[in-house]
Amino acid sequence: MALVVVSGRPCSGKSRASAELKELFKLKGLKVIVIDEPGLQLTRNESYKDSMNEKITRGRLKSTTERQINRNTIVILDSLNNIKGFRYELWCIARAAAARYCVLQCSAPEDAARAWNAARPAQQAYSEAVFKDLWSRYEEPDSRNRWDKPLFRVNGLEPEEADSVLQAVVESMTGNGAPQQGVAVAKQLQPTVATSNPVLSTTNLLHELDTAAQDVIGSVGAAQERAGSSAAGRVDLEQGVEPLFLHRHVNQAELRRHKRVFIKVATQNPGARVSSQAARKMFASFLQEQLQ
Secondary structure (H helix, E strand, O other): OEEEEEEEOOOOOHHHHHHHHHHHHHHOOOEEEEEOOHHHOOOHHHHHOOHHHHHHHHHHHHHHHHHHOOOOEEEEEEOOOOOHHHHHHHHHHHHHOOOEEEEEEEEOOHHHHHHHHHHOOHHHOOOHHHHHHHHHOOOOOOOOOHHHOOEEEEEOOOHHHHHHHHHHHHHHHHOOOOOEOOEOOOOOOOOOOOOOOOOOOOHHHHHHHHHHHHHHHHHHHHHHHHHOOOOOEEEOOOOOOOOEEEOOOOOHHHHHHHHHHHHHHHOOOOOOOOOHHHHHHHHHHHHHHHHO
16 A cells, blocks of 8 residues: 655646556556545635635545555545645655655646646636745655655656656555665555554553543533633643643544544553553643643
């Protein structure tokens, strides 16, 4: 399984490169899925007309990628992927799934990209404002970053060179881990403690940790509900457990994410035994540290 992140400015040849990559992978008998905005019923202008819509679009692309990645599928994410922080999140998804990963950057001169955009049907083209904004905000991939490598670059105006680069991507993602005639072979990423499956000692341990964490989350939720739109501030827990101090609103999705990470880390010790109060202390301390 593998994740290929296709990145580039508007109208730089990303969709064409993704389509060619898909065919090359299929020639090797591999299952391939391409994820893009049109496939999610998203239009370019609506998806990127402002920061809120762009955030929602990235969220949908990310969640779809996370659902589709598996042991038998090559996932090609065909989108702008223009924010380095977002590419890091995608790399984390690949790492959690123990998948191979690479970035394919497509580029083209601005005048050529504008010409390609103008040739599109009106409902599929970027408006001038959206095009200009996205073009200026693009954050170039850097192969020195672990979430941007291996990095392959394709020039949309040089199809012959592009063919060799795309073939190199396929060899990188399907190779056996050894260098192949100068091709950077993508290694299978290894999950960290926070993303690997927990080693459980007993069912009771998992139950105690889950119950204790949920009790703390319930106290946080009640405190935030009382505070309304303001930060909850001090959140008192049961006697013997240090209170929490919240300086911002923490939504339930974030609390659940911290709970999952805590349980995975806490269950790594096969011989662990904890009481209910000790589990609450552990999670409260963990949560305070993460929120700081």
